[in-house]
Amino acid sequence: MSDVELICEKSFSEVDCEIVNRFIEFQQAMIDKNKDKLVEIIADDYKLVHMSGKTQSKSEFIDEVMDGTLNYFKSEIHDPTILHDGEKSASLIADVCLTAKVYGIDGKWTLNTVVSFKKIDGIWKLGDWEN
Known part of the structure; x- marks a missing residue:
């Protein structure tokens, strides 16, 4: 059972579907605290910009997860x-509603998300996530 729900009525091209599915995998790996999957999916030069403006590298983000x-x-x-x-x-643009406990605060946040993807050795990886 997945804890990630895609709420969308449009259809995607094969390549777009690969990117959407990769983002779904990433979201599920965050929820599952699957370090191996996060390491695989996230590019080494990944940068996460939190709503607060705080910026994290790949290793900082994975460590805190x-x-x-x-x-x-x-x-x-x-x-x-x-x-x-x-x-x-490529970039994925969407509203992402996350139910989470972040830095001790429980909540449900809607993030105006822009995620960059880059194809490395034939595999789509997350480059940056700004919300």
């Missing part, structure tokens, strides 16, 4: 749009 500082429970991805910049770069 794993130690329970960032606890994700449910994700709803609303009407994602994929924008391409060539064949190896």
Whole structure:
């Protein structure tokens, strides 16, 4: 059973579907605290910009997911749009509703999300996540 729900009525091209599915995998890996999957999905130069403006690297983000500082429970991805910049770069834009306990605060937040993706060795990886 997935804790990630895609709320969308549009259909996607094969490539767009790959990107959306990769983001769903990422969200589920955050919820499951699956370190191996997070390491696989996130590019080494990943940068997360939190709502507060705090910026984290790949290792900082994964460490805080794993130690329970960032606890994700449910994700709803609303009407994602994929924008391409060539064949190896794309962005996913969507409202993402996360139910979480972040830095000790429980809540449900709607994040106006822009996630960059880059194709590395034939695999889509998350580059940056701004919300």
